[in-house]
Amino acid sequence: MEIHQTYRKICIAGAFLCGTFIFAQTHILEGRVLDDKDNSPVEGVTVSINDKQVTTDVSGNFSVSLDPKLTYTLKISNAQYQSKEISDVSLSEENTHLDILLHRLEAKESNIEGVVLKSSAKKESIASTIALQKNSAVVSQVIGVEAIKKSPDRNTGEVLKRVSGVSLLEGKYIVVRGLSDRYNQAMLNGIQLSSTEPDKKTFSFDLFPANVIETLVINKAFIPEYTGEWAGGLIQVNTKDIPAKNFFNMQVGVGANSITINREFAIQKSGKYDFLGIDDKGRALPSGFPTKNAFGILSEAQKTDFGKGYVKNFDYNNLSWPENLSFQADGGFNTKVFGKELGVIAVLNYSNLKRRTDTKNRFFTINGENADVNFDYSTDKYTNEVILGSMLNLSLKLNANNKISIKNIITHTGVNHVSLRTGKDFEFDPINGTNIIARELGFKETTFYNSTINGNHKFAGLNLNWYGSFGILDQYVPMLQRLQYNEYTNLPGSPYLALISNGLSQKSGSFFNSNLNDYLYNAGADLSKSFELFGQKQTVKAGYLFQVKDRIYNARPFSVQLQGFNQALLAQSFETIFNPSNFGSNSNQFTFNEIAGNQYRYIANTILNAGFLQLDNNITDWIRAVWGVRVENFDQLIGSTKKSDDRFVYSKVTDFLPALNLTFKLNDKMNVRIAGSQTVVRPEFRELSPLAYYDFDLGATVIGNKDLQRTKITNADLRWEFYPRTGEIISVAGFYKNFKNPIEVYFNQSGAGTSNTFNFLNAEKANAYGAEFEFRRKLDFAGFLQNFTAGGNFSYIHNRVKDTKTNTDRPMQGQSPYTVNASLQYDNSKLGLSSTVLFNVIGRRILYVGNDQVPPIWEAPRPLLDYQIAKKIWNNKAEIKLNISDILNQRAKYYHDLNNNEKYDKTDALAIERLTGTNISLTLGYSF
Numbered sequence: 001m002e003i004h005q006t007y008r009k010i011c012i013a014g015a016f017l018c019g020t021f022i023f024a025q026t027h028i029l030e031g032r033v034l035d036d037k038d039n040s041p042v043e044g045v046t047v048s049i050n051d052k053q054v055t056t057d058v059s060g061n062f063s064v065s066l067d068p069k070l071t072y073t074l075k076i077s078n079a080q081y082q083s084k085e086i087s088d089v090s091l092s093e094e095n096t097h098l099d100i101l102l103h104r105l106e107a108k109e110s111n112i113e114g115v116v117l118k119s120s121a122k123k124e125s126i127a128s129t130i131a132l133q134k135n136s137a138v139v140s141q142v143i144g145v146e147a148i149k150k151s152p153d154r155n156t157g158e159v160l161k162r163v164s165g166v167s168l169l170e171g172k173y174i175v176v177r178g179l180s181d182r183y184n185q186a187m188l189n190g191i192q193l194s195s196t197e198p199d200k201k202t203f204s205f206d207l208f209p210a211n212v213i214e215t216l217v218i219n220k221a222f223i224p225e226y227t228g229e230w231a232g233g234l235i236q237v238n239t240k241d242i243p244a245k246n247f248f249n250m251q252v253g254v255g256a257n258s259i260t261i262n263r264e265f266a267i268q269k270s271g272k273y274d275f276l277g278i279d280d281k282g283r284a285l286p287s288g289f290p291t292k293n294a295f296g297i298l299s300e301a302q303k304t305d306f307g308k309g310y311v312k313n314f315d316y317n318n319l320s321w322p323e324n325l326s327f328q329a330d331g332g333f334n335t336k337v338f339g340k341e342l343g344v345i346a347v348l349n350y351s352n353l354k355r356r357t358d359t360k361n362r363f364f365t366i367n368g369e370n371a372d373v374n375f376d377y378s379t380d381k382y383t384n385e386v387i388l389g390s391m392l393n394l395s396l397k398l399n400a401n402n403k404i405s406i407k408n409i410i411t412h413t414g415v416n417h418v419s420l421r422t423g424k425d426f427e428f429d430p431i432n433g434t435n436i437i438a439r440e441l442g443f444k445e446t447t448f449y450n451s452t453i454n455g456n457h458k459f460a461g462l463n464l465n466w467y468g469s470f471g472i473l474d475q476y477v478p479m480l481q482r483l484q485y486n487e488y489t490n491l492p493g494s495p496y497l498a499l500i501s502n503g504l505s506q507k508s509g510s511f512f513n514s515n516l517n518d519y520l521y522n523a524g525a526d527l528s529k530s531f532e533l534f535g536q537k538q539t540v541k542a543g544y545l546f547q548v549k550d551r552i553y554n555a556r557p558f559s560v561q562l563q564g565f566n567q568a569l570l571a572q573s574f575e576t577i578f579n580p581s582n583f584g585s586n587s588n589q590f591t592f593n594e595i596a597g598n599q600y601r602y603i604a605n606t607i608l609n610a611g612f613l614q615l616d617n618n619i620t621d622w623i624r625a626v627w628g629v630r631v632e633n634f635d636q637l638i639g640s641t642k643k644s645d646d647r648f649v650y651s652k653v654t655d656f657l658p659a660l661n662l663t664f665k666l667n668d669k670m671n672v673r674i675a676g677s678q679t680v681v682r683p684e685f686r687e688l689s690p691l692a693y694y695d696f697d698l699g700a701t702v703i704g705n706k707d708l709q710r711t712k713i714t715n716a717d718l719r720w721e722f723y724p725r726t727g728e729i730i731s732v733a734g735f736y737k738n739f740k741n742p743i744e745v746y747f748n749q750s751g752a753g754t755s756n757t758f759n760f761l762n763a764e765k766a767n768a769y770g771a772e773f774e775f776r777r778k779l780d781f782a783g784f785l786q787n788f789t790a791g792g793n794f795s796y797i798h799n800r801v802k803d804t805k806t807n808t809d810r811p812m813q814g815q816s817p818y819t820v821n822a823s824l825q826y827d828n829s830k831l832g833l834s835s836t837v838l839f840n841v842i843g844r845r846i847l848y849v850g851n852d853q854v855p856p857i858w859e860a861p862r863p864l865l866d867y868q869i870a871k872k873i874w875n876n877k878a879e880i881k882l883n884i885s886d887i888l889n890q891r892a893k894y895y896h897d898l899n900n901n902e903k904y905d906k907t908d909a910l911a912i913e914r915l916t917g918t919n920i921s922l923t924l925g926y927s928f
Contacts, residue, residue, distance in 0.1 A: 028245040029091060030063040031098040032056075033076065037537060037618060039136065040530075042102055043400060043458060048075040057400045058458050059241070066091055076100055104537060137616065137626040138661050139221040139673050139717050139733070160205055160216065160235065174205060176220070176233030177735070177770070177795060180814030182743070183681055183713075185230035188237050189407055191452050191469045192227045194520045194549065201684045205235070214238045220735075221661055221675035221717050224612040224630035225526065225541060228657040228679045231713040231737060240332070241395040241405055242343025248331035248928040255324035255921030258889060260356045265322035266382040266418040267354075268441055269315065275352065277386030277414020283443055283478035285513055285556075286310055292556060292601070295594055301585050307592025308583050311511060311560065314439045314483055314574035316418050322354040324921065340398055347391040357381045360913040361699055363756060366854050369898045371909035374756075375699060377423035377436075384416045401458040410449040417442050419696060421484075429490060437496060438484035438508070439574055440696040447474040452522075463528045465543075471520035480512035482696055483574065497570040498577055504559040504595045506694035506701070514555035521548040526612075536618035547608040551685050555600040555693075563587040598640075599690040602647055607635040622665040630657040632680070638688045638706065647690050649706040655680050669724065675717040683708040683743055687760040700747075700756035709762050714738040724777075731774045739766040742801065744813040747848040747857065758848065763801045766812045770797035792822040810846070810856070817843040832872030832879075840864045844902070847894050847912075857911050860893040860904040878926045885919045892916075 033045045033056050041060025046053060049064060049072050056062045066072065068091040077083045081102040089098065136142060160174060174184050181202035186193045195201055219226070219234040226234055271280035286309040289295075295303065332345035359379045364371040389411035397403045421438040428434055454467035484507065485496040499508040506512070526543025560578065562570070564587035572582070583590045614628035633654045639647030659677035666672060689704040719733035741762040748757045774793040779785035799815040801808055811817070819842045826835040841863040850856040865888050870881040894912035895904050904910075 028063055029066050029072075029089065029096050029098065030061070031100060032060045033062070033100045033102055034060060035537075036101040036103050038539075038616065038624070040539075042078065042081065045076060045078045045081070045102065048077070049073075055400060057397060058403055058456055058463075061242075063245075065245075074100075076102065078102065080104060136217075137624075137663070138219050138223050139675055139719050141218040141220075143216040160218070174203070174233065174235060176218070177772075177797065177819075179232035182684075182814075183230060183232040185227055185234050186237070187226065187234065188409070188450065189239060189405075189452060190236070190454065190465075191450075191467060191522055192229075192547070193450065194471055194473060194518065195684065201681075201687075203235075205237075214240045221673075222657070222659045222677035222679050222715065223626055223661060224614045224628040224657065224659050225543060227610075228630050228632055228655070229681060231679055231681055231711075231715065231739075239391075239393055239407065240345055241393070241403070242334050242341060242397065243332035243345060246331075246333040249329070249925060250928070251326070251328045251923055251925035253324075253326040253921055253923030255326075255353075255883075255919060256322070257324075257355055257917040257919050259358060259915060259917035260322050260354060263356075264318040264320055265354055265356065266316050266380075266420060267319055267322075267384055268416050268418060268443065269317055270416070274384075274414065274416060275386065276388055277412055277445060279414070279443055279445060279476070279478050281478075283312075285478075292554075292594070292596075296596060300591055300593075303594075304583050304585070304590075304592045307558065307560070308580045310479075310558070311578045311583075311592065312479070312481065313576060313578050314441060314481065316441065319354075324351070324353045324919075326351040326353075326921075326923065328925075337396070340396055343393075343395045343397075345391070345393045347389075349387070349389050351385075351387045353385045353387075355383050355385075355919075356917065357383070358915040359697070360910075361697070362909070362911050363699060364854070364896065364909045364911070366896060366898070366909070369907070371896065371898060373424075373426065375423065375425045375427070377421050377425075377438075377699065379419055379421040379697070381417060381419045381697070386414045386416075388412045402456070404453070404455045406451070406453045408449075408451045410447070412448075413446045415442075415444045415446075425486065428486065429488065432488075432490045435487040435489060435496075436484055436499075438482070438696075440480070440482045442480040443478055444480075445474075445476045445478075447472065449473075450520075461529060461531075463530075464525065465527075466525035467522070468524075469520075469522040471518075471522075473516075473518035473520075475514075475516040477512065477514045482506070482508055482510050482512075482694075483577070484508040495567070495571045497567065498572075500560055500562045500570065500590070502561055502563045504561065504593060506557055506559070506595065509560040510595075510694075511558045511560075512555065513558070514553070517550075517552045519548075519550045522546070524610075536620070538618065539616040541612075541614045541616070543612055545608065545610040547606075547610070549604075549606045549608075551602075551604040553602050553604075553685075553689070553691070555691065557595040557600060559593060559595055561591045561593060562589075563591065597692075598645070598647060599692055602639045602685075602689045602691065603637075603641070604639070604685040604689070605637045609633040624663040624665070626661040626663075627659060629659070631655070632657065634682065634710075636682075638685060639690065647706070649688055653710070655712075669722060671719075671721045673717065673719040673721070675715070677715045679713045679715060681711040681713065681743075683710065683760070687743065695758075698758065700758055702758045705760045707762075708743060708760055709741045711742050711762075712740040728778060729774060729776050731772070733772040733774075734770070735772070736769040737767070739768070739812065742766045742812055744801075744849045747850055747854060761849075763808060763812070764803035764805065766799065766801040768797055768799035768812070768815065770795055770799075772796075787826055787828045789825045789827070790823070791825070792820075794821075795819045813846045813849050816845045819843070832876055833870070835869040836867070838864075838866040838868075844904075850896075855896050855898070857894050858897055858904070860895065862890050862892050863888055874926075877928075878924065881923045881925070883919070883921045883923075886916065887918055889915070889918045 033042045034040065035042055043056050043058045043060060045056040047062050049066065052064055054062045054064050072089045074086040074089055081104055084102060086100065174181060176184055186203035193203055195203060215238045217236040222228060271282045273280050289306055290298065328349040330347040334341060334343040359381065361377045361379065363374040365374060391409045393405065393407045395403060395405040419440040423436055424433045425436045426433045449472040450469060452467060452469040454465065457464045484499040486499050487496045488494045522545065524543060524545035526541055528539055528541035530537060530539045566588040569582060569588065583592065610630060610632045612628060612630040614626065617625045619625060631654065635652045638649035639645060642648060657678050660675065662674045664672040687704055688706050688708055690706060692701050692703045694701050714737065716736040717733065719731060722730045743760060744763055746759050746761045748759055772793060772795045776789065776791040779788040779790055796818050797815060799811050801810055801812045820840065822839040824837045841861055844861055845859050846856045847859045848857045864886055866885045867887060868881065868883050870879055872879050892914040893904055893910060896909040896911060898908050
């Protein structure tokens, strides 16, 4: 619980900081000055406004306080750039942001020295918005601060789902170009992040509030200066450093789900801190409980005595109104410390979400186009998720050429769930089957913490950037309990009897406890130098990264046993069956034991040494090449430090990851891009570990594979881009990817119940090629549509996995043949009203790969329709927002395609059917 105490202290400190802000009602003009060729910041630029004069810092930023009642003309000058005047600059009620593009003078352009280029604020805003993406070094999507400010989205996940070719799973896990979340990577302020989920390779993008983001960049092509461990998309989240003015915002929200509000909501009998997502030790192993080795040498009676203090019954409470609640406060200020400018931004957020999932789950024995049912379950799962998080960023500007930042984020999630199951099981009676009722109750805490310090310094024509970070991912499961009752239909009048025997089982009568601790360390630096060659700007950059990741995992699965047969005991209800009086040394009483085995504990360590050399060459005025190589030496140890241990997995490999990105600037609004690269995606610790874990939702055991190999991906891209006006784009792209040893999840059916397994395996190779079309167009060609913007994108992907050993020829797991996104936005700034309709659908994809006996399980297409409307009120200081997601509320269907007609119909075997409901939320935000 030490981490919990530390977490509480941080949250209290953050809340105190938020409460002590001093808020001045000032109007600020802030902005950045950028090079019009490559978006690089220009420091040392003088920005003159009437009698005021400011100079841009090493990041190209400036800010100045002005009278909002006046309109201004800005004069921008620097000896190396063409001077510029920008007229008609006015300040809004909030601070105004303006990105300014300057043209670098070259030798052949000496005749224009002294000439002042004139522009207006509107024209400059249009040009800079286009430049953020148009001048990017790679195939990418850039969302700037102005677009984020105008969007009603509240977190990064909501912003990302508006990006071309991007969709989200569960509102937070990203899918790019139809590739599953394992093929994508997240970075925060230039630092690679570890997974926020200990059991999968993914990142939860709902952690970051939208209004503290400076930019979002989604790279779809690799460049050597960033990590090479991805293939779909690299998502860079950059938060604000030093706020232009003091600010403080608060937001409260309430919501519900369509299949939750019309019935009682099952929830565990809570502990004192469940509302914070923190267990009060009521579910934990009792004080003084023996370690694994010490427990193993105890007598049966001693083990059972300890079990009495840990085992619980399966009763729960019902809530009559399971509402969703949310709260967020964020603020910032800047001040002087010893004459240096200090900026502080802090965020505190809390959400309490309740959802119900209605699932039907079946396993089959497949014989051609016939399917015999192994089991048929119907499960109502009630989940209460509490998220408590905070962020604290501090930036100190030593002078115009030196800046140091410390950025911290911590998120604690507590998930409490109750699963109630009914159905039929054919494990013990293949002919008649048995009726079953079962329950699973669980509580899981996950704490994610990341702290980064970085510095940026400019000296002697060099730019030095250094950084160090420390991250923690802790997962704690104090108790996960399962129990199943069977009723034998061939015995008339037979009662439901608890499925407990003289063996040890994770399926029924089990109690599971685990701890996972991940620690991630990063340190690195890069040095860049810009110079002129052949009259063009050239940049060379080199850098090094050292990364260490450690994991300790320890699971303790326990099981209740019954040596004899006692029908009266086994017939007791969920609420009384595990009373202490039912345990003892008599053969007609329950005993308690631990499921032994070294596969329930493992350690893991990786050491990554990475270096890169990258050149950014302007070959001519219209040809730019960003190219180089990244070298990653990856050293990995899994399971145990002893080679004699069957869990031992060790590998050390060096990957050379080259990249070439060519941009042909056909004119100021049009680009053609060509890119080629080599990247890798490595297996996660969980996928390599021998841990065998029974998944109640799947009805099968998930087992790791120590023989997994990394996936190597060869990437090629071709893209045409056209930017007609600000906020508008038309693009057509083609891409090709070759996967060597792609990692997939295979379903192995060796019988019913616990003998069914899901395994991680490598296929031999896979190829994918596809085309993307994207558009975003303002509809102001008609007066009554002037506030509307339409957007959409369509992707077609042809993908095949081929394996000569298994004669495999099919799509890769998780890969859709097409994705469709469409949006219609309404934004009327005068009325303070905005509204958005979003539509998404993806083609069918493989959920789990099958084998010779069982065909794969496919996910059928499921259209999603979301709606959002927001209105500013109270002199634009407040905003009220209504969100409705998954309006169509169609069931998700996963099936065996028995007739191979590439669509779901009634002749297919429906393996999983899931309904999650329509979510409705109403939030009110206020800016002080």
